[in-house]
Amino acid sequence: MKVTTVAQKSQIEWTDATWNPVTGCTKIGPGCDNCYAERFAERWRGTPNHPYKQGFDLTLWPSRLEQPALWRKPRMIFVNSMSDLFHKEVDRAFIDRVFDAMEKADWHVYQVLTKRSSLMQKYVHARYNGGPVPKHIWLGVSVEDAGHLSRIAHLKAINTEARFISFEPLLGPIDDVDIVGVAWAIVGGESGPGARPMHPDWARRLRDICDRDAVAFFFKQWGGARPKSGGRLLDGEEWNGFPWQIVPKIILDSLGHEHA
Structure with missing residues (x-):
């Protein structure tokens, strides 16, 4: 079977590579208003033979499912940087195939990062029958402001130690939130045309919350x-x-000094 090889070394500071068995999405909150993925994909709409000739329309790519197994060197892989695996129009059978591929390699x-946290919670609970998610599959949610803290509650209800939160783009203050049990928080401002500014105190407050709740804190950018x-x-x-x-x-040993 021919495998479409479009994943690449990532310029995202907190990962090594991206893998997109799904591309395209629809907007569900203010964090989506200036979506970088949509902006990039729509540049290529209508371009023959381009991976984004369909623009940002939701598209499944079965030919990419075997790609991680071809990468023999271990790496951190951001899954669906150009989509959301738990979009309501992604068939559960295809999500199963994505998880099969992750479990195989x-x-x-x-x-795995989503804004559709309730759908992720339901899916992984059903897939693992309430048991733990494999430790090499990290599950995260995007939270752009205090109005979307329910995503964190959904994340914390999942049976895993590998939970992370992306507060990016951070569009408003989050004065207090209990993130005990979350392993990692990424904070960043919005970038691109029309970027909305992030107040320094918003980032400082999340840094302090991470320190209080023993969560690793990564500051990605001001934007x-x-x-x-x-x-x-x-x-x-x-x-x-x-x-x-x-x-x-086993993964930590193989990654060596470049990630230590």
Whole structure:
């Protein structure tokens, strides 16, 4: 079977590579308003033979399911950077195939991020019959403001130690939230045309909450016209927290010094 090879080394600071067995999505909240993935994909709509010739229309790519098994060197893989695996129009049978692929190529760490947290909770509970999710499959939710904290409750209800939250783009203050049991938090401002600014105190407050709740804190960017426009220093420091304690030992050993 021919495998479409479109995944690549990622420029996202907190992962190594991206893998997109699903592309395209629809908007469900303010964090989606200036979606970078939509902006990128729509540039290529109608371009013959381009992976995004269909723009940002939801598209399943069965030909990409075997791709992780072809990568022999372990890596951190961001799953569906250009979509949401738990979109309501992604058939459960296809989600099963994505999880089958992740379980098969278990020498990688997979970072699965969603805004559709209730659907993720229901799916993984059914798939593992309430038992633990494999440790190399990390499950995360995006939370852009205090109005979407229910996503964290759904995440914490999942039987896993490998939970993470992306507070990006952070569009408002989150004064207090209990994130005990979450391994990792990523905070960042919005980038691209029309980027909405992030107040420094919003990032500082989340840093303090992470310190209180023993959560690794990663400050990704201030954002602006471009992702790196504002740099990534918070109070004069880089914050590169990472939850090494949840990386399976076999994977940690193989990653070596470059990730230690």
